[in-house]
Amino acid sequence: MDRATAASFGLRRPSPRRSATVLLLAAATLGLATGLVALLERPPIEVVDASPVYLIAVVAVGSVAGTWPAIGTAVASFLIYDLLFTEPRLSLVIADPRELLDLLLFLLVAIAIGRLVAIQRSRADEADERAREANSLFALSRLLVTAPNARAAASAIADRLRADVDVERVWIAVGPPGRELIVADTDPAGQPPATAVVTTLVRTEDEQPARWVRTHTPTRGVTRSDGEQLRVSVAADGETLGSLGAIRDRSRRPLSRAQTRMLALAADQFAVGLRRDESRRIATDLEVARRGDSLKTSLIDSVSHDLRTPLASIRATAGGLADPAVAWSDAAVREAGSLIDAEAERLDRLVRGVLDLSRIASGSLDPDLEPHELSSLVDPVVKRLRPMLGDRPITVAVPDDLPAIRVDAVLLDLVLSNLLENVAMHTAAATPVAIRANESSPGTVELVVEDGGPGVPARELERVFDRFHRVPRHGQGARQGLGIGLSVVMGLTDAMGGSVTARPSSLGGLAIVVTLQTVPTPPEPAG
Numbered sequence: 151m152d153r154a155t156a157a158s159f160g161l162r163r164p165s166p167r168r169s170a171t172v173l174l175l176a177a178a179t180l181g182l183a184t185g186l187v188a189l190l191e192r193p194p195i196e197v198v199d200a201s202p203v204y205l206i207a208v209v210a211v212g213s214v215a216g217t218w219p220a221i222g223t224a225v226a227s228f229l230i231y232d233l234l235f236t237e238p239r240l241s242l243v244i245a246d247p248r249e250l251l252d253l254l255l256f257l258l259v260a261i262a263i264g265r266l267v268a269i270q271r272s273r274a275d276e277a278d279e280r281a282r283e284a285n286s287l288f289a290l291s292r293l294l295v296t297a298p299n300a301r302a303a304a305s306a307i308a309d310r311l312r313a314d315v316d317v318e319r320v321w322i323a324v325g326p327p328g329r330e331l332i333v334a335d336t337d338p339a340g341q342p343p344a345t346a347v348v349t350t351l352v353r354t355e356d357e358q359p360a361r362w363v364r365t366h367t368p369t370r371g372v373t374r375s376d377g378e379q380l381r382v383s384v385a386a387d388g389e390t391l392g393s394l395g396a397i398r399d400r401s402r403r404p405l406s407r408a409q410t411r412m413l414a415l416a417a418d419q420f421a422v423g424l425r426r427d428e429s430r431r432i433a434t435d436l437e438v439a440r441r442g443d444s445l446k447t448s449l450i451d452s453v454s455h456d457l458r459t460p461l462a463s464i465r466a467t468a469g470g471l472a473d474p475a476v477a478w479s480d481a482a483v484r485e486a487g488s489l490i491d492a493e494a495e496r497l498d499r500l501v502r503g504v505l506d507l508s509r510i511a512s513g514s515l516d517p518d519l520e521p522h523e524l525s526s527l528v529d530p531v532v533k534r535l536r537p538m539l540g541d542r543p544i545t546v547a548v549p550d551d552l553p554a555i556r557v558d559a560v561l562l563d564l565v566l567s568n569l570l571e572n573v574a575m576h577t578a579a580a581t582p583v584a585i586r587a588n589e590s591s592p593g594t595v596e597l598v599v600e601d602g603g604p605g606v607p608a609r610e611l612e613r614v615f616d617r618f619h620r621v622p623r624h625g626q627g628a629r630q631g632l633g634i635g636l637s638v639v640m641g642l643t644d645a646m647g648g649s650v651t652a653r654p655s656s657l658g659g660l661a662i663v664v665t666l667q668t669v670p671t672p673p674e675p676a677g
Contacts, residue, residue: 172215176223179207184230191235201231201256208260212267220264228257283408286314290416300423304334311416312336315409317398318377322420324384324392342395343379351382351414359407360414380405382413386421394420460493467493517558517645521669524548524555524587524595531566532585538574539583547586548597553668555595561642562666568639569599569662577603582657593668600661611652614660615640636662 183204190200204227212220229242236244290307297303301324308320319337323330335342346366353360362380377397384392394417398405405413467486470476478486525548532546573583582602590596606614615636636652639662643650648666655661 168215172211172219175214176207176211176219176226179210180204180223180226180230183207183227184234187231187235201227201235204231204256205260205263208264209267212264213271215268216272217265217268220268221261224257224260224264227260231256279406279408282314283412286310286412287415287419290419294419294423299427300420301333301427303423304420307416307420308334308336311394311396311413315396315405315412316402317380317396319397321395322384322392323395324424327390327393330392343397345379348379348381351380351410353414360410362405362410380413382417384417384421384424386418386425391421391424393417460497463493464490464497517561519556519558519646521554522557522559522562523550524552524597524666525550527557527559527562528566528585528587528597531563531570535567535570535574539570540574540579542573542577542580543582545582545584545586547584549587552587552589552595555666556669557646557648557666561646565639565642565664566597566599568636569664572636573599573601573603577601577659581659584655584657589668590665593670595666595668597664597666598661599664600655600657601659602655602657603659605654605659606652608654611654614652615650639664 183206187200187203189195190197190203204224207227208220208224211223232242232244233240289310293303293306293310294300297306304322304324308322311317312320319335319342321332321335321337321342323332325331332342348365349362350365351360352363378400380396380398382394383390384394394413396413467489471478471483471486528546528548532544536544570583573581577583584600585598587595587597640650643664643666646666648664650665651663653661653663
């Protein structure tokens with residue numbers, strides 16, 4: 151027999167308070183119906199048979215209390231009408247057979263109506279309970295979906311279950327049995343009681359519904375609890391991931407099937423959330439490991455090629471100078487020395503770039519941010535790197551009246567140096583270069599370094615700051631650089647609280663825009 155049928159027949163054991171309420175309702179409705187029948191069957195109305203009025207009492211009791219109270223009310227109505235309104239009065243004997251037939255028909259109709267009303271009321275209650283259950287489960291699912299992880303949603307889930315399942319306290323623990331860690335508790339002030347007897351929800355793999363079973367648990371430091379302790383296992387794929395516990399008053403009626411389903415489904419959904427978090431963590435670890443291996447491979451590949459070239463030049467030139475069989479003129483010696491110096495400087499740039507990238511990746515940068523005039527930082531870098539830029543025409547437009555910027559002078563020097571070295575490496579000898587700055591918005595200054603070189607395809611603009619990424623160029627011969635210069639620029643700029651972007655240059659090549667924070671203007675004193 152399902153729950154709706156059992157409820158309609160009134161088979162659930164009612165509480166004393168509910169029984170008293172039903173008796174009072176039956177007595178009141180029977181009294182009102184009796185008074186109304188007496189009024190209708192006496193002058194001046196004089197209705198021949200007003201017994202159907204008692205159907206009002208039957209319907210009222212059936213809609214509130216179920217089938218059996220409705221049947222009882224119908225029988226009581228039959229007896230009251232027989233005693234008070236049929237001849238002979240105050241006797242169960244019925245003199246007129248026609249009246250007896252009418253009363254029996256009335257009794258059958260009353261029982262049928264009471265039964266139908268009780269079934270309808272039970273179905274309405276069942277529908278309401280299903281709707282509440284669906285809303286609660288939807289809310290629980292939404293909490294798990296919108297939260298960053300299952301543990302972050304645990305507190306909200308516990309609060310929701312406490313309100314919907316009608317229990318005094320709910321907590322959620324994560325971990326294997328015996329080593330569980332409580333991640334949410336609606337009463338965090340005290341530890342949950344460790345009682346020796348726990349009511350555990352036992353679920354089977356077949357279609358049988360779950361059932362509550364009282365079990366003895368070996369616990370240390372058992373504490374006394376006035377309420378009944380409930381426990382639902384949080385498990386997935388046969389592995390116990392934690393538990394869901396609750397405390398409820400022992401005097402209350404047993405949990406309904408809907409409330410039991412809600413606890414079971416909440417535990418299952420939380421287990422799925424924990425599995426999802428574990429899968430996400432594993433996927434993230436694998437992705438980090440994959441990218442780390444890719445970066446290591448790129449670094450080894452780039453360093454092995456780009457360091458070999460200057461080292462080979464230095465070794466060949468130094469070996470020639472050391473060969474006693476070769477006669478070197480003074481001019482040739484100076485030229486060889488210049489070549490060694492240039493290749494050593496190139497090697498220094500490569501090593502410095504790798505070290506800067508390593509510092510950025512490890513987060514060990516600690517910028518010393520101080521107020522500086524931008525022009526005083528740009529001019530020395532341009533002057534120092536002028537020999538590397540060769541015959542390229544350089545235009546510098548950094549107004550002296552720009553607001554002071556808040557940067558680390560050493561890091562900004564490295565940023566501008568990397569940008570100019572990038573121009574020298576990837577543009578032709580006569581390519582124009584422009585360095586300009588302006589106040590883009592209140593609180594920020596833009597430093598733009600642009601050139602008239604071949605530029606970067608639009609699809610590659612977003613990747614120019616990726617580590618070890620080289621922009622492919624048609625007809626390009628040997629590779630140039632490690633592909634880390636602009637990555638270093640972005641890392642250093644981010645460390646100073648700024649930002650960097652790439653866009654096509656008005657000169658026809660590439661423009662790198664470095665946005666820097668200005669020094670906040672102190673508020674004017676109140677007049």
